[in-house]
Amino acid sequence: MEYNPTELLICVASRQMEDRTSAFIGTGIPMLAAALAKKTHAPELAVVFEFGGIGSLLELLPLAVGGSRTFYKALAASSICDAMEAAQRGLIEYGFLGGAQIDMYGNLNSTVIGDHNHPKVRFPGSGGANDIGSLCWRTISIMRHDRRRFVEKVDFITTPGYLNGPGAREKAGLPAGTGPYRVVTDLALLGFDETSRWMKLLAVNPGVTVEQIKENTSFELVIPDRVEENAPPSPEELRLLREEIDPGRLYI
Amino acid sequence: MEYNPTELLICVASRQMEDRTSAFIGTGIPMLAAALAKKTHAPELAVVFEFGGIGSLLELLPLAVGGSRTFYKALAASSICDAMEAAQRGLIEYGFLGGAQIDMYGNLNSTVIGDHNHPKVRFPGSGGANDIGSLCWRTISIMRHDRRRFVEKVDFITTPGYLNGPGAREKAGLPAGTGPYRVVTDLALLGFDETSRWMKLLAVNPGVTVEQIKENTSFELVIPDRVEENAPPSPEELRLLREEIDPGRLYI
Amino acid sequence: MKVLDTGRGELFLHPRPAADREWLRKNKSWALKDKVMDEKEAIDKFVHDGDYLGTELYGTVRCPMSLAREIIRRGKKNLRVAGQGIMEIEVLIAAGLVSKIDLTYLGYEVLGLSYVLRRAAQSGQLKVVEWSNAALAWRLKAAALGVPFLPVKSMLGSDTFNYSAAKVVECPFTGEKLCLLPATMLDVGLIHVHRCDVYGNAQIDGISGFAFELARASRRLIISTEEIISTDEIREYPDRTIIPYYLVDAVVEAPFGSHPGEMYYLYWRDEEHLKQYLEASREPHTTEEYLRKYVYGVKNNAEYLELIGGEEKLNYLRSLAKGR
Amino acid sequence: MKVLDTGRGELFLHPRPAADREWLRKNKSWALKDKVMDEKEAIDKFVHDGDYLGTELYGTVRCPMSLAREIIRRGKKNLRVAGQGIMEIEVLIAAGLVSKIDLTYLGYEVLGLSYVLRRAAQSGQLKVVEWSNAALAWRLKAAALGVPFLPVKSMLGSDTFNYSAAKVVECPFTGEKLCLLPATMLDVGLIHVHRCDVYGNAQIDGISGFAFELARASRRLIISTEEIISTDEIREYPDRTIIPYYLVDAVVEAPFGSHPGEMYYLYWRDEEHLKQYLEASREPHTTEEYLRKYVYGVKNNAEYLELIGGEEKLNYLRSLAKGR
Numbered sequence A, B: 001m002e003y004n005p006t007e008l009l010i011c012v013a014s015r016q017m018e019d020r021t022s023a024f025i026g027t028g029i030p031m032l033a034a035a036l037a038k039k040t041h042a043p044e045l046a047v048v049f050e051f052g053g054i055g056s057l058l059e060l061l062p063l064a065v066g067g068s069r070t071f072y073k074a075l076a077a078s079s080i081c082d083a084m085e086a087a088q089r090g091l092i093e094y095g096f097l098g099g100a101q102i103d104m105y106g107n108l109n110s111t112v113i114g115d116h117n118h119p120k121v122r123f124p125g126s127g128g129a130n131d132i133g134s135l136c137w138r139t140i141s142i143m144r145h146d147r148r149r150f151v152e153k154v155d156f157i158t159t160p161g162y163l164n165g166p167g168a169r170e171k172a173g174l175p176a177g178t179g180p181y182r183v184v185t186d187l188a189l190l191g192f193d194e195t196s197r198w199m200k201l202l203a204v205n206p207g208v209t210v211e212q213i214k215e216n217t218s219f220e221l222v223i224p225d226r227v228e229e230n231a232p233p234s235p236e237e238l239r240l241l242r243e244e245i246d247p248g249r250l251y252i
Numbered sequence C, D: 001m002k003v004l005d006t007g008r009g010e011l012f013l014h015p016r017p018a019a020d021r022e023w024l025r026k027n028k029s030w031a032l033k034d035k036v037m038d039e040k041e042a043i044d045k046f047v048h049d050g051d052y053l054g055t056e057l058y059g060t061v062r063c064p065m066s067l068a069r070e071i072i073r074r075g076k077k078n079l080r081v082a083g084q085g086i087m088e089i090e091v092l093i094a095a096g097l098v099s100k101i102d103l104t105y106l107g108y109e110v111l112g113l114s115y116v117l118r119r120a121a122q123s124g125q126l127k128v129v130e131w132s133n134a135a136l137a138w139r140l141k142a143a144a145l146g147v148p149f150l151p152v153k154s155m156l157g158s159d160t161f162n163y164s165a166a167k168v169v170e171c172p173f174t175g176e177k178l179c180l181l182p183a184t185m186l187d188v189g190l191i192h193v194h195r196c197d198v199y200g201n202a203q204i205d206g207i208s209g210f211a212f213e214l215a216r217a218s219r220r221l222i223i224s225t226e227e228i229i230s231t232d233e234i235r236e237y238p239d240r241t242i243i244p245y246y247l248v249d250a251v252v253e254a255p256f257g258s259h260p261g262e263m264y265y266l267y268w269r270d271e272e273h274l275k276q277y278l279e280a281s282r283e284p285h286t287t288e289e290y291l292r293k294y295v296y297g298v299k300n301n302a303e304y305l306e307l308i309g310g311e312e313k314l315n316y317l318r319s320l321a322k323g324r
Helices: A005-014 A029-039 A080-088 A129-135 A168-172 A210-215 A235-245 B005-014 B029-039 B080-088 B129-135 B168-172 B210-215 B235-245 C017-027 C039-046 C065-074 C087-094 C115-122 C133-145 C211-216 C231-236 C271-280 C284-296 C301-307 C310-320 D017-027 D039-046 D065-074 D087-094 D115-122 D133-145 D211-216 D231-236 D271-280 D284-296 D301-307 D310-320
Strands: A022-024 A046-048 A094-097 A112-114 A119-122 A138-143 A179-185 A188-192 A199-204 B022-024 B046-048 B094-097 B112-114 B119-122 B138-143 B179-185 B188-192 B199-204 C003-006 C052-056 C079-083 C098-103 C127-130 C149-152 C167-170 C177-182 C186-193 C218-225 C250-253 D003-006 D052-056 D079-083 D098-103 D127-130 D149-152 D167-170 D177-182 D186-196 D218-228 D250-253
Touching: A005 A029, A005 A138, A005 A179, A005 A235, A029 A046, A029 A094, A029 A138, A029 A235, A046 A080, A080 A129, A080 C133, A080 D133, A094 A129, A119 D115, A129 D133, A199 A210, B005 B029, B005 B138, B005 B179, B005 B235, B029 B046, B029 B094, B029 B138, B029 B235, B046 B080, B080 B129, B080 C133, B080 D133, B094 B129, B119 C115, B129 C133, B199 B210, C017 C218, C039 C065, C039 C218, C039 C250, C052 C211, C065 C087, C065 C186, C065 C218, C065 C284, C065 C301, C079 C087, C079 C133, C087 C098, C087 C115, C087 C284, C115 C284, C133 C149, C133 C177, C133 C211, C149 D149, C186 C211, C211 C218, C271 C284, C284 C301, C301 C310, D017 D218, D039 D065, D039 D218, D039 D250, D052 D211, D065 D087, D065 D186, D065 D218, D065 D284, D065 D301, D079 D087, D079 D133, D087 D098, D087 D115, D087 D284, D115 D284, D133 D149, D133 D177, D133 D211, D186 D211, D211 D218, D271 D284, D284 D301, D301 D310
Parallel strands: A022 A046, A022 A094, A094 A138, A138 A179, B022 B046, B022 B094, B094 B138, B138 B179, C052 C079, C052 C186, C079 C098, C098 C127, C186 C218, C218 C250, D052 D079, D052 D186, D079 D098, D098 D127, D186 D218, D218 D250
Antiparallel strands: A112 A119, A179 A188, A188 A199, B112 B119, B179 B188, B188 B199, C003 C167, C149 C177, C167 C177, D003 D167, D149 D177, D167 D177
16 A cells, blocks of 8 residues: 555554553654554553643644643643653653754754854754653654754754763763653664664664665664564554544645 | 620731731631621731632631631632742731740740650641741731740740741741731730830730739730720621621630 | 751651652553442552551541541551641541651641640650641642652741751752752552542542642552542543542542541531540540441441431531532 | 752843742732723733743643734833743744743744744844743742742753753752752733633633743733633632632733634634744745734734634634534
């Protein structure tokens, strides 16, 4: 069955989440991934939106993280402090992130290119990203894969990954055991080496070579002996995405 | 018109509160005083109960500071943190207190007589008293007036008055400009000298002499040249208390 | 930001947000699981000897009495408690199950003092550390935030501070003195609510006391409820969920679970029974008799409600409740 | 508890709880006073040049747009803002009225980035200090508590911290590193609600965002509301009052006050108008045109609602709102 890159991205992201856990999600891809997970392998995945929507069925796709659809038929409609404090207490397993740049330690930049006070390009800023990246157990970044985005060193660490290497998060005072878990791109699925905390290629998308990944990454990746291939979206996944989750094709 | 000492106490306490302000009140005398004030000179006095009842009309007399009557027809039914934080922000003008002992600086003991770890008598503890005495602008204590209660030095400072004298509250870190304002007893109305922070006789109850006050106080009071006499309850005050505020004679 | 002073009271439970994170991740579940069980099962599963336990609300109001009575029947020992509850804490002390208390107030307001507290504190059976009401609520709030302390302006300059386990520091922003209250993440919390679903999504009418904070400051949380409602109702009014299900370990259906206390809008407090209890509590042997009759002498909450007067009494208490 | 690090960002407004106490005592009133006025009067009375201003909620949702448009018409200058709002903050920047921003996020999520922020930040017209979303909410919460800071575990190790005005300290209880967020007591706060009475007792349906905190962290507070209800209704459901009257200085009746944003349960956001605005915001002169037409070109909210399509458009947006 034919599919577009966004559909594959959503499917790969969706497969990263375990059932009966919680995910802190923003609008866009993460929301579709969570909705798909709930309709496939993780029906009891709880979605948490940062302004207080908790446990929605995701029957309607939200357009804004504070929008009414984030708590339509939800189990709780609370507040930003409540949602963020739940994450600070260690209750939120997954957090989704994006950004303009990511480096080999999973640090993310969504603030500026160039000098902060005289920026070449000004981006939106942290939003909830810094909190999610600091407080959730496992963060999953969704990125377009190219050399401009996968950089040796981000211009600005909006959201901490493993900072400058093993132990650095803990040294900075961030909660132990947290950090970047997966990076899902239009080319591949990546993780982080347990010891070096370097970004590591886990699987390539159908038709993509390891060489292509290297070419599109400005830093050296850990490439394991065996690189998996991501399964394409299944017919059922595509049906769910197109007919139930985003029938208006807002995102896909 | 005949009246009992409790009725006079309530009237004197009630007269201390200005209209269009707020009072943090507990059950018992303070509540009746607030209800009376609302029905006489201070209709827009807002009553705040520490577990979240704010702006009740006090049509029904609460039996407990967390009870349903503290927010019957109230303007807000909130939480202890909200009420206490309003006081911490400086929004609550009056706070009512009681205790087993009071000293010349208005420090109050409602914790123990004797050594803390091997008490001769164990009392209930601070409850909200320490918070009220720390955070409200002007605290009014309601006390029975005798030498056992009006002591040179309290066994235990449950609730800070002026501690050991002028400037001590500020030095301890308590908010500036706060502190004991009035002490209402079955014999007299007392205040605190602006300079020395010593307790000062303001007015005696009808038929009570200054000598009697001295005899019933273990420490030296500031006695001004001119001591007022508290007016007895007016017929209207008595009518309100007996017919409208406490018709079941729960307290009076 | 120097530490200028530290209260000499024992810190029964050191703030441990990092350990709490690990514990909660491992033990809490986001699964939509039916958690309905009776008092016996809930207490057996989730309350252990030596636990640090807290209850909500205050006085004789929306208090989890049916759970407290079950703790006594199950004989959970050496409890350390956060003493913002009144009667539900007092009966645990009366039954000899509490060794240490972070106390703010134990008494009966207009009905008088607590004989049980007096005896326990004066005999040395009960170790007491002092706090104010707001301080205990704020300590729970600190834990609910997931941080080790909150800075406040209460407790300063007093013996309440001296016999607490708080600290005084100089504020690095303003230079002023602040009292730092250590966070309290309870081992187990008990809350009585108006209604919840089988997963534990709970609603409370009227003032919320410190239910919001205590629910979020409990490793294990037992909810007793006047009524179990459908999850559809919860989903229709998600803005009324004050305690979401993922915080909850057990849901106990306990109509009149707050008796002899009151429950807003549903029933008024049982003055007669309360006074009977307070009279009994004057002496150890009459206290013991009360417990034998009303706690040990019944198997569960239903039997207790029969014993205190059955449907007739309950209807009477219902009739005294005020509407909105 | 040593200070280990301090962000290099400017602290626009130093925490000043002691001064706030004095200010609030002097300026806030518990009087039950009718505070209803129109946007013009409210902004003239309670927003001043140079104020530090904050708005609630987020994005294009329950945002006080009618108040923001009035601020532009009244030409309030040199504003410093807490940037958790989106469109209502952006139009103030677009109108050249904002000199400094405590920024967390300015963008339109699925609709894209903010051209206005880009131009203002890249040209140096707008001074930016960085924070996270939670950090800004927690800074308001600290002010709402009446304390100078809150300790948290966000922001640590990042450049977001380095370009903020937070501090890192060692916890005196646990020894861990904590980020201390300075309290933000705003000069003026703006909140749009579903309903309130003439005194300002306000109710919000659905998520409450950070309305609770912002209302308590504002020296002056302007409420705009879809509907004014009677105080009897407030007294019937006091548990629904999220903003009590004594916090409120002005009540502005503003149906569709959030347009082009949405208002839960009442109307959906105006996608068409939003996209039109975003298109216009690409270039300075088209942005100026938009403001001329939709802000300067109308006298008040009623005229604005006529201009954007009148009753027909409003009914359409109502029809798109989802129930519970």
